[in-house]
Amino acid sequence: MIGTLRILIRSPKFIIGLAILAVVLGTVFVYPMVNTADPVEMVASGFDPPSAQYILGADNFGRDTFLELMYGTRTSLYVGLIAGVFATVVGLVLGLAAGYIGGLADNVITLITNMFIVIPSFVILILVSVSINSRSSTVTALIIGLTSWPWTARAVRAQTTSLRNRDHVNIAKISGYSTTKIILFEILPYIASYVVMAFILQIASGILSEAAISMLGLGPYNTVSLGIMMNWALMFEAPAAGAWWAFVPTSLMIAAISFSLFMMNTGMDEIFNPKIRN
Amino acid sequence: MNGDSSIVLEGRKLNRQFGFGRNRFFAVSDVDFVFRSGEIISIVGESGSGKTTLAKMIMGLLKPTSGEVMFRENPRSLRTKADREEYWKSVQGIFQDPFSSFNQFSKIQTLLLDCINLLKLKLSEEEKMNMMREACGFVNLEFDELYNKYPFELSGGQMQRLMIARIFILKPKVLIADEPTSMIDACSRATILDMFLKLRKQNDMIIVFITHDLGLAYYVSDTIYIMEHGKIVERGNAATILESPVHSYTKRLLADVPKLKEAWDLG
Amino acid sequence: MNSYLKYFLKKFGWYLLTLVVAITLNFFLPRMIKGNPVSVIVSAMSQGMSDVNAQKKLYESYMHQFGLDKPLFQQYLIYFQNILHGDFGVSFGNYPRRVSNILASAIPWTLGLQIPAILIGWLLGNLLGAFTAYKKGVFDKIIFPAALFVNSMPFFALSIIMLYVFGLHLKWFPIGGGYGYQMIPNLSLSFIGSVLQHHFLPFISIVLVAIGGQAIGMRSMSIYELNSDYVLYAKLMGIRDSRVVRYVFRNAVLPQVTGLALSIGTMISGALITEIVFNYPGIGTWLFTAIRTLDFPLISGCTLMITLAVLAANFTIEIIYGLIDPRVKATQMEGQ
Ligand SMILES: Nc1ncnc2c1ncn2[C@@H]1O[C@H](COP(=O)(O)OP(=O)(O)OP(=O)(O)O)[C@@H](O)[C@H]1O
Numbered sequence A: 001m002i003g004t005l006r007i008l009i010r011s012p013k014f015i016i017g018l019a020i021l022a023v024v025l026g027t028v029f030v031y032p033m034v035n036t037a038d039p040v041e042m043v044a045s046g047f048d049p050p051s052a053q054y055i056l057g058a059d060n061f062g063r064d065t066f067l068e069l070m071y072g073t074r075t076s077l078y079v080g081l082i083a084g085v086f087a088t089v090v091g092l093v094l095g096l097a098a099g100y101i102g103g104l105a106d107n108v109i110t111l112i113t114n115m116f117i118v119i120p121s122f123v124i125l126i127l128v129s130v131s132i133n134s135r136s137s138t139v140t141a142l143i144i145g146l147t148s149w150p151w152t153a154r155a156v157r158a159q160t161t162s163l164r165n166r167d168h169v170n171i172a173k174i175s176g177y178s179t180t181k182i183i184l185f186e187i188l189p190y191i192a193s194y195v196v197m198a199f200i201l202q203i204a205s206g207i208l209s210e211a212a213i214s215m216l217g218l219g220p221y222n223t224v225s226l227g228i229m230m231n232w233a234l235m236f237e238a239p240a241a242g243a244w245w246a247f248v249p250t251s252l253m254i255a256a257i258s259f260s261l262f263m264m265n266t267g268m269d270e271i272f273n274p275k276i277r278n
Numbered sequence B: 001m002n003g004d005s006s007i008v009l010e011g012r013k014l015n016r017q018f019g020f021g022r023n024r025f026f027a028v029s030d031v032d033f034v035f036r037s038g039e040i041i042s043i044v045g046e047s048g049s050g051k052t053t054l055a056k057m058i059m060g061l062l063k064p065t066s067g068e069v070m071f072r073e074n075p076r077s078l079r080t081k082a083d084r085e086e087y088w089k090s091v092q093g094i095f096q097d098p099f100s101s102f103n104q105f106s107k108i109q110t111l112l113l114d115c116i117n118l119l120k121l122k123l124s125e126e127e128k129m130n131m132m133r134e135a136c137g138f139v140n141l142e143f144d145e146l147y148n149k150y151p152f153e154l155s156g157g158q159m160q161r162l163m164i165a166r167i168f169i170l171k172p173k174v175l176i177a178d179e180p181t182s183m184i185d186a187c188s189r190a191t192i193l194d195m196f197l198k199l200r201k202q203n204d205m206i207i208v209f210i211t212h213d214l215g216l217a218y219y220v221s222d223t224i225y226i227m228e229h230g231k232i233v234e235r236g237n238a239a240t241i242l243e244s245p246v247h248s249y250t251k252r253l254l255a256d257v258p259k260l261k262e263a264w265d266l267g
Numbered sequence C: 001m002n003s004y005l006k007y008f009l010k011k012f013g014w015y016l017l018t019l020v021v022a023i024t025l026n027f028f029l030p031r032m033i034k035g036n037p038v039s040v041i042v043s044a045m046s047q048g049m050s051d052v053n054a055q056k057k058l059y060e061s062y063m064h065q066f067g068l069d070k071p072l073f074q075q076y077l078i079y080f081q082n083i084l085h086g087d088f089g090v091s092f093g094n095y096p097r098r099v100s101n102i103l104a105s106a107i108p109w110t111l112g113l114q115i116p117a118i119l120i121g122w123l124l125g126n127l128l129g130a131f132t133a134y135k136k137g138v139f140d141k142i143i144f145p146a147a148l149f150v151n152s153m154p155f156f157a158l159s160i161i162m163l164y165v166f167g168l169h170l171k172w173f174p175i176g177g178g179y180g181y182q183m184i185p186n187l188s189l190s191f192i193g194s195v196l197q198h199h200f201l202p203f204i205s206i207v208l209v210a211i212g213g214q215a216i217g218m219r220s221m222s223i224y225e226l227n228s229d230y231v232l233y234a235k236l237m238g239i240r241d242s243r244v245v246r247y248v249f250r251n252a253v254l255p256q257v258t259g260l261a262l263s264i265g266t267m268i269s270g271a272l273i274t275e276i277v278f279n280y281p282g283i284g285t286w287l288f289t290a291i292r293t294l295d296f297p298l299i300s301g302c303t304l305m306i307t308l309a310v311l312a313a314n315f316t317i318e319i320i321y322g323l324i325d326p327r328v329k330a331t332q333m334e335g336q
């Protein structure tokens, strides 16, 4: 574990990604402690330009955009994280089941996985969201996770299928290991790095999905997220009002977070797959 | 060898099919065998002839498509956990590739501790350590230097010797050795073969060598099974098969081992 | 050819099955959670319409058309039957316009925007990716993070920034719609010119993000190929660089075709939101309106169209893949 971290630290891509993420996390969690104002309080008039007091001006409601951005990022990160955990757990369980048990279970799970990779998750996201009236950010996150597990499941299945026939698994079997023990000690350690990488991608895609679904007006209720801020900027015609501060920082924030996660993933990929190192 | 020693393991019309429909083919078909206690057997065949598939079925790692394995004259059952543990206490294996036989994420001692646990012996930590130390001593390894290491810190020969140490602890009735020396340098090969023979002398177990080397088979075994395309095409006493092979495939295999007697005259 | 026909039929069957599953989800997902669809429709209607008479007529036509008083499973069969006849019901928000009519007017816009944008983005992205992998060095160090950054940005975020900079600030391009609002669609040059002008910004936003994503994938594929043994061997043999590059490109682009199939759903969805930003008269904008007015028949029609488009795109790609990949044989299709 420590050894893995030590290797990762030598990848510049991983470090850059981690550093950006750390800066974002630091700002987003520390700033609201310094500025304890309520993010939804209307402190200025609509689309007030940036000033010394409000460095990113005000949004359409006259709220402090910078403060709102901090809270919005927190919500988006939370949604991405929960969606990522959910998708990873479901994908891991199904992928392991299909890959390890094989036979009919494999066929059924693979069929379903492939179908849900092809049926656009965006559509399922809309269909489910539209029919749930009051969505908390957790519910939104779970809906997103529900649509994104197939990617993880497919990768885990492929890895597990090839590991299942390895001799160390056979040795474990004839040493009397139970199936659970084999999966925990003989399969999981080998796929752990892939699962972590897939998890990182799932967080990024969860954040992007939240933004997309909120853009459509199907995001979480009673909260501020990056997608919701974008939705407001569009609905209240911030571009026409010339209020770039209402959407440019938000766009860059979404991009910065997913960029940092993609960077970390690429860095890890280069380390664990030496063949794609340039 | 001698017809009156008891039958430990018996295979009846074992088949194993892979794939379905047009891709279907039989890796092992209609294989019968009888392993009697104290016997050393070799199963010889070219690459792809189905040796590993047969070995896995004997070890209970692969379900036969049809046919039956008799264990101590009763149909083998692997249904319950107790059944399986009982079987694997008596029938054990060693595989071709020592590198893939080790879990790269567990320490060396885990491998040996698992065997002690399989035996369900009530031992103190100290006694377990001593048991593992003794097993390593048997294969000329220093347990105290090794037990805390990871597999990637060992050489292939050391790994395969640890696999023998495993067998030393378990003392099974039957050992299936699937090309145990094919990935090891010639030097360690002779040592490892000697360890097998020593092990057998101490425990009176059946060893089934799986190999594509008819010379080696002759050197170590009493009985030889010749396998081609999933079928046993010839079987019998090692010396008889070597001196008067019947099947053309055996003759061809024999032609690949020119100076047989000299080559294996290691003693 | 016989084995290709088999491949084709097998894929076709699989996609047909997937389509049936998707239609089933389209029917059951909203109903599973909401419960009684009648009440949903009634409440949606009272929100969207003021004319009491029209409301009543709509209600009755729905009860009749969808058999809303019948058991759920029977409703499902009716729904399926209607879809096969291209009947998606009447829009709540645009009464008495039929959903099929709205979709028919929107689809050409969406296709005209997305197909060229995605294809060009894919092509340019792959060239760029292969180029960075081959050039390495400083070039790779700049292009790769830039491509990754553009790819990290949702389509609509880039769109809204483009809209602001080029549409509102610099006033180079119109800021919304599919054509000048004072125009009536016809085949005159001025109308076509207006369409192209309106087409440009959304088109470029989609192309840019697509380039980013494809370039990243192609880059790592090419590096993988460039590091493989056959390239080393070819170099040792003194085979010309340009020929090696051609080989590498061909081997790396095959997985990228599959990559396109896998990412096309995400791309199409993202591009749909771009339409909203530019108020482009395609499916995306209609979907947005439908969601705001709780126009369920229109939402359902749009999601079904999107699913159909994504499945069709995937199917087409796989069929083409089967033609260009010599390795596709009956035995290698077991995955799906
Ligand atoms: N899990 C499997 N699925 C499909 N085919 C298999 C599987 N395992 C083995 N086979 C096929 O069965 C045949 C016999 O394989 P097996 O491994 O038993 O041969 P072998 O005699 O041990 O060869 P070698 O000397 O190379 O180890 C081969 O053609 C192999 O491709």
Ligand SMILES: [Mg+2]
Pocket: B051, B052, B053, B096, B178
């Ligand atoms: Mg073998």
